[in-house]
Amino acid sequence: MILSLIKRHLTVYLRDRWAVFFSFLSVFIILMLFMVFLRSMVMNWYSDAIHQSLAEVVVNHWVLSGVLMVSTVTVPLGFLGIMVQDRETKAINDFYVAPVNRGHIVISYLISALIIGVILGMINLLIGQLYMRIVYGEFLPFFDWLRLLGLIVVSTALFSSIFFYVVTLLKTSNSHGTLSTLVGTLVGFLAGIYVIIGGLPSFTQTFLSMLPTMQMASAFRIVYMSDAISQIPAEAMNIEAFNLNMGVRIDLFGYSPALGGLIVMAFIWTAIFVTLSLLRVRKMKR
Amino acid sequence: MKSIDVKNLVKSYDAVQAVKGISFAVEEGSFFALLGPNGAGKSTTVEILATLLAKDEGSVTIMGETLDRDDAKIRRHLGVVFQYGTLDNDLTVRENLAARGAFYGLHGAELNQRINDLDQLIDFSSYLDRRIKTLSGGQRRKAEIARALLHKPRVLMLDEPTTGLDPKSRKDIWELVLSIKKETAMTILLTTHYMEEVLDADHVVILHEGVIRAEDSAENLRLAYARDTLKVIPKKGLLKRLDEDNVNYDRVNASLHIPLKNPFEGIELVDRYRDHIESFEIVKASMDDVFLNITGASLEEGS
Numbered sequence: 001m002i003l004s005l006i007k008r009h010l011t012v013y014l015r016d017r018w019a020v021f022f023s024f025l026s027v028f029i030i031l032m033l034f035m036v037f038l039r040s041m042v043m044n045w046y047s048d049a050i051h052q053s054l055a056e057v058v059v060n061h062w063v064l065s066g067v068l069m070v071s072t073v074t075v076p077l078g079f080l081g082i083m084v085q086d087r088e089t090k091a092i093n094d095f096y097v098a099p100v101n102r103g104h105i106v107i108s109y110l111i112s113a114l115i116i117g118v119i120l121g122m123i124n125l126l127i128g129q130l131y132m133r134i135v136y137g138e139f140l141p142f143f144d145w146l147r148l149l150g151l152i153v154v155s156t157a158l159f160s161s162i163f164f165y166v167v168t169l170l171k172t173s174n175s176h177g178t179l180s181t182l183v184g185t186l187v188g189f190l191a192g193i194y195v196i197i198g199g200l201p202s203f204t205q206t207f208l209s210m211l212p213t214m215q216m217a218s219a220f221r222i223v224y225m226s227d228a229i230s231q232i233p234a235e236a237m238n239i240e241a242f243n244l245n246m247g248v249r250i251d252l253f254g255y256s257p258a259l260g261g262l263i264v265m266a267f268i269w270t271a272i273f274v275t276l277s278l279l280r281v282r283k284m285k286r
Numbered sequence: 287m288k289s290i291d292v293k294n295l296v297k298s299y300d301a302v303q304a305v306k307g308i309s310f311a312v313e314e315g316s317f318f319a320l321l322g323p324n325g326a327g328k329s330t331t332v333e334i335l336a337t338l339l340a341k342d343e344g345s346v347t348i349m350g351e352t353l354d355r356d357d358a359k360i361r362r363h364l365g366v367v368f369q370y371g372t373l374d375n376d377l378t379v380r381e382n383l384a385a386r387g388a389f390y391g392l393h394g395a396e397l398n399q400r401i402n403d404l405d406q407l408i409d410f411s412s413y414l415d416r417r418i419k420t421l422s423g424g425q426r427r428k429a430e431i432a433r434a435l436l437h438k439p440r441v442l443m444l445d446e447p448t449t450g451l452d453p454k455s456r457k458d459i460w461e462l463v464l465s466i467k468k469e470t471a472m473t474i475l476l477t478t479h480y481m482e483e484v485l486d487a488d489h490v491v492i493l494h495e496g497v498i499r500a501e502d503s504a505e506n507l508r509l510a511y512a513r514d515t516l517k518v519i520p521k522k523g524l525l526k527r528l529d530e531d532n533v534n535y536d537r538v539n540a541s542l543h544i545p546l547k548n549p550f551e552g553i554e555l556v557d558r559y560r561d562h563i564e565s566f567e568i569v570k571a572s573m574d575d576v577f578l579n580i581t582g583a584s585l586e587e588g589s
Contacts, residue, residue, distance in 0.1 A: 004388030008374070015376035094372035094433070097336050098389035099361040 023078030198245030424455030512571030
């Protein structure tokens with residue numbers, strides 16, 4: 001039964017082209033900003049230190065990893081609008097009068113958000129890699145592909161659980177729209193994309209590093225950029241400073257978590273919000 | 287056997303008591319109507335019976351299963367048509383039915399067979415593969431009814447199924463409801479504020495401000511709570527004759543309205559005073575009159 005619900009949710013979401021479009025709006029905005037000024041701004045910083053073509057690959061991988069991470073935030077949030085809408089229009093009552101466990105009905109939205117987030121994240125990764133292949137002849141090593149696929153799953157699960165909890169508190173599609181606009185606007189900052197984290201005051205850097213958006217952005221950058229960064233000659237620049245400046249690594253009170261540490265943090269965040277969500281689901285039973 | 291048995295049902299929303307201790311029973315296979323204006327407590331009652339809303343007090347059994355204890359079993363017996371649309375606008379009727387059919391284990395050939403069977407009753411094959419958002423109000427309602435009947439429920443709950451429809455669609459939906467009554471053995475529980483819709487019901491409960499004010503068959507309610515009326519345009523001398531014979535009447539503009547115990551009394555009066563009557567008609571009491579006499583309010587006014 002839960003599979004039928006998931007199939008229904010996904011079909012309803014994918015048939016609403018505007019909902020899909022708006023789920024990717026932040027991604028489009030980032031790509032647009034990148035083309036308009038972000039790219040040249042970052043290139044100016046590093047093109048003196050490293051070869052132009054390598055700088056381009058590094059910067060492109062930096063933005064593509066950010067875009068990939070942002071899609072794992074905005075797609076689940078956009079998708080969960082269906083749950084808000086079903087509750088607002090009382091369409092969900094049609095499921096509640098069927099012999100289906102209420103908890104299963106509610107959880108089906110969470111699982112669907114995860115599935116759609118992962119699928120669209122994979123498509124996002126594929127498009128980004130095709131672009132890099134066609135324009136720069138670059139292609140990530142197979143192992144990095146696998147690591148990125150794993151990260152897409154982890155990140156989508158994390159943000160699905162956060163937004164699932166949040167949308168259980170919302171009553172109208174209007175409030176969901178407002179939340180989506182807010183998140184869509186902020187996520188570029190919270191992940192250190194619109195403004196590079198190294199350019200922010202120290203307190204703000206620490207604050208952003210405590211948020212899951214920055215932590216997951218760091219995780220995606222570590223994997224996505226590792227191959228490109230490894231090509232930078234050691235004498236060309238201080239790689240550690242570069243990593244901290246570009247948000248490849250984050251500084252949490254003197255601790256700079258590696259990929260494993262960031263994934264553990266993601267699991268902790270997910271566990272917290274899944275627990276909160278389950279408590280909400282129990283409350284939602286009639 | 288009773289399909290539904292409700293005893294002392296109470297439900298409040300904050301300080302407002304929507305249902306105030308009502309009790310009623312619905313016989314299996316019967317057509318049962320809850321009649322009342324908006325705010326009478328009809329939809330609250332249906333939502334409680336449909337396991338959507340928790341009751342505050344009272345007991346409910348449906349097909350022998352106890353509400354709150356056997357909700358999953360109860361849901362297997364129920365088909366519910368809500369006042370509002372619950373089907374997905376961007377899916378076709380068939381896709382909607384397939385999604386809901388899965389809840390009851392209906393897939394593939396079995397599901398298609400069931401849809402074909404429903405088509406015999408509902409006649410919806412011409413728009414089965416169209417998206418809900420492209421359908422007319424009447425077609426959408428038929429699709430909602432098809433969804434409710436998909437799993438052959440033993441109890442069909444229709445919560446104001448014709449509200450918001452144009453007259454033609456209302457007529458179509460009503461004919462469909464009567465077909466369901468005629469061709470299936472299922473119990474039908476209807477809520478409505480249209481008095482003409484309860485005339486076909488086996489049993490009518492009049493609900494007003496959360497309280498049952500009367501219940502019986504539509505005909506018995508009419509006989510008990512409203513009088514047929516003889517309306518006459520009098521000739522000279524009729525008023526004098528009526529006064530002499532102590533016949534009650536009301537003057538309404540140029541006509542006289544004489545309340546009757548039954549239509550035959552009207553024929554008798556017309557025969558007795560035929561020389562003093564210009565013209566006449568015997569007007570049957572309506573359920574609106576019944577409601578007015580019982581509650582002091584009309585169905586349109588509500589409370």
